Amino acid sequence: MRISYEWLGDFVDLDGVTPKDAADVLTRLGVEIESLTMVDLSQIVIGRIVEQTKHPKSRNDLWVHLVDLGGRLEQIIAGAPNAVPGSLVPVALPGTTVPNGKVVKDMNIAGFRASGMLCSAAELMLGDDHSGILILDRGTPGEPLTTVIPSQAIMEAEITSNRPDEMGHLGVARELAAGLGRPVKRDFMPSFTGTASPPGRELIKVTIEDPNLCSRYIGGVIKGVKVGPSPDWLQRRLRACGVRPLNNIVDITNYVLLEYAQPLHAFDLAKLNGAEIKVRRARENEKLLGLDGVTRDLTADMLVIADAQRAVALAGVIGGEESAVTSTTTDVLLESATFNGPNVRQTSRTIGLRTEASARFERALPPELALAGARRAASLIAELAGGAVHKDWADVYPRPQEPVRVNLRPALIDNVLGTHVPLEEAESILKRLNFHVKVMGDGEWDVLPPVFRLDVTIPEDLVEEVGRVYGYDRVPPTLPGRRHESWTPLAPSLDRRLDLTREVLAGAGYTETWNPALVSGRKLEDLRIAAHAMRVSNALSDDMDTLRTSLLPSLIDVAVLNRDRGRVDVRVYEIAEAYLARVGEKNTQPEEPLRLAAIATAGSTADDGRKAFYRLKAVLDECIAALSGPPCTYQRAAAQLFHPGRCAAVVMDGRQLGYIGEVHPSVSAAANLEGRIVAFEVDVEPMLAAARIPRSQPLPRFPGVERDLAVVVEDTVAAGAVLASIKELAGDLLEHVRAFDEYRGAQVSEAHKSIAFTLTFRSPERTLTDAEVDKVMSEIKLGLEKRHRARFRE
């Protein structure tokens, strides 16, 4: 919300308080001032237009003005035609800097000298209007502009949702006054009431059909007003707060909204059908043409203000065009009401229109504010637009605001804040904030918050009031500590345990990524991995409407992005949840398995892919080893996203963790990725659950014997099967066996391959002899011949 420093000065003495000081005080009190814009008008002077002629040569519409600057005349050119002779205008002379930052220079435009600039409201930062020159309603030519408009300071304030009372200058000024320890110059409730007869309530009959949605409706009648432009100062304040002036009646309702935070509406009484107002739900098929020129279909969820026949306003959101105040209006019905916050918000959302009024009603305004706002507006109308304000307004108030009393044990203040606030100071702070404090016999305080503070309901709320005025800077920082008799010993977090895996992956050249969990549901469907996908019902866009069921598509996208940006080799991984809806159980939370997934790009030949697969497999083995998990086995498998001949299920302790393999060529082709990609995706939690603390083994005391063995088998025989046979056949003396090469080609016969193994033999008791090892080797060979029809290469 925009707050004008000058306006605050109406309610609190700002002598010696700069705008910056005020902003700091407010921020510390909880009215966060996000920005402060200073508008220095001291360099601008007042001029009077003496002559205005159209520029004869310029192709653009330009006007040449002769301007009286108090005894001297200057020629100034402007693009807007509204500075007619006699107008008083703000003038920026050459050498000055206009508040919006523009530097004014002597210029020559198509043969005409221009010595200065006529300023618009926008250029002076007095509002958003840049359509024409700002016309002043008073002032002396040659005098500084500040003789009629003071320099401005506009604060952009963030008002918290519990404080609708601060959505007006008076509310903010009350905070500032409390913070400065100065009095508020304005009573909350104006004393003004109308005096004209007959009583207003006889001129308009108000009924509230749904008191849940409208807890109060005040209708005041003012007759014989003269509609016209508002005075300059009022227009200027509206503009400063971003509101466009319209006419004095409408401007006054907006002005009071910005002052009291109470939205008001003025109807042209003559345009209402029957002297009657009904606050009711909209009827089926009812329509309303709003002040913004849009006709809307209403629904029974919406509350309307209706006359005897039709809806004339959408309650709390926008007024109707047909009953609006215009230049011909003479009699006005002034509405000041309290509408249900959630209902106004819902209506405003449904029709997609948020107004200054709805923004306030949404936050639940106190009904007492309605009367204060109505009185203030009526007094301004009487003052600025004339007219007779009728006495005894219609005031239907089915649910009077209940005063909330809060009992406070004053010790709570010190206990919560952690510092000592003297009781007198705490009491004085509450009083400054308009709370009534009664000290009871037992020392408890009986506290009555002011009527405009519906947010204060529990003792902790009062502690906050005291604390924020006392100043949280004065609360010394401490660390909590007392003797505990019980505690939970520290267990390393899941993510920190996974750092071991991250180290392995970093060492292997893989970089960690964090990718969005919301992805395109359409894409998951195309990849046929959408069976368990959960789709968001109110997504921001198609490309993030579904929770991913796998991390792999994200990683493939990462490869694509980095390829597009010039990276050839991409090795990346991610540790994150996948989200799997539980089939058949609607409205239950999905499974969220934590996954580890990695991908690596490879060359484009089949052999490149094969090698990359083995490299990646070794990386996965290392990741698991780093977590001290048991080694996993790989079983030929088929899975979505993977190459049908190059995919394995990763199995640990009989439980499947996920898959590793080459990405299916059609998947990489769809992603426009050249070459092959290998990938794995595994569940992390079972790995962590299976992890054991590694136990140390005694170092070998005797030397080992290494032997290589090249086994030629048919292509279909798996290396894993041969490996298992070797282990089984070798007996106790075999310490370790590893496959290190696979060969196909001229050296072996068609449809065969050669697998090379290194075997390490060792005895814990003695140095092995060659003869012993030879014996075991021949047993192994014999066994392999039988089992796998193996031959051996030397």
Next chain:
Amino acid sequence: MTDASSLTTEALAAIGRAPSEDDLARIDQEYLGRKNGQVSRLLSNIAQLLPAEKASLGKAANEAKRAIEAALAARRAELETARLADLAETEAIDITFPGPPPERGHIHVLTQVRRQIETVLESLGYQVELGPEVETEWYNFEALNIAEGHPARENWDSFYFSKELLLRAHTSPVQIRAMQRIKEPPIYIITPGRCYRRDPPEATRLPYFSQVEGLAVDKGLTVGDMKGTLLYMIQSLYGRDRKVRVRPSYFPFTEPSFEFDVSCGICGGIGCKSCRHKGWLEVGGCGMVHPQVLRSGGIDPTQWNGYAWGFGIERMAMLKHDVDDIRLFYESDLRFLEQF
């Protein structure tokens, strides 16, 4: 035939002149070689000699051998000393030439920052608690004192799957779940994790982000304790010259509520361009846990009280590493990720 002493003289002269280790090896072989060495050859005819001559020749040969051995060793030592003395010239390399880089992958900067935060808070006795990202309306809102129709709900515009299920807007639901599970305070936990809000992506915010919230429930906790905890955390992460300020604010789940700011690391709090002349940088929200929230967690607010805070991991990383666009963290451009 040469006698032993002239052989020795000759050998010693050759050794003295030998320019290199290789020459010495050759001389060694020539004179002391087992079969054909000069010294061995001295003894080739020994069988024909008289016993006295045998003894004298054997002695002379032994003396010659020892003398040559000693000379060889001395010359070797001499050459080695000279070689070491010349290393700076003979084996100098261009140390400015770069080595081939090892293939190091990088750990994501957000992981690094999350790790630092966890480590700092674990040092104060906080435990990491995790919870589901797809949450129920009750845990995400009701339990946190944000009933349906609450005006503050607009701050947590959420993604819904159904009326009851949504993507959590903060990690606060984990606080409720932890209180319900642990039951008996003291409770000191932190809840890192992903959250979601319906904000269109831009340089300062994303519809998905990561938070770390903290919760302490104990007897007699104060705003001062909360301030101290935040200060300890911030100084541990950013350096001990940093200051923390708490500003009154409003959240339905805390009372009193605050936003907490960290003094600008560039200007030290005086105000500069990077802190938009405020001297302070907004980090997160905090406050004393609302009694209603303790009740939601099954904790008796007349016996216990608590404080809580929350902030975005991305925000912390942006402040720490001068990252000006939050989208970089999730774009996965290796040129960015490899900077950390």
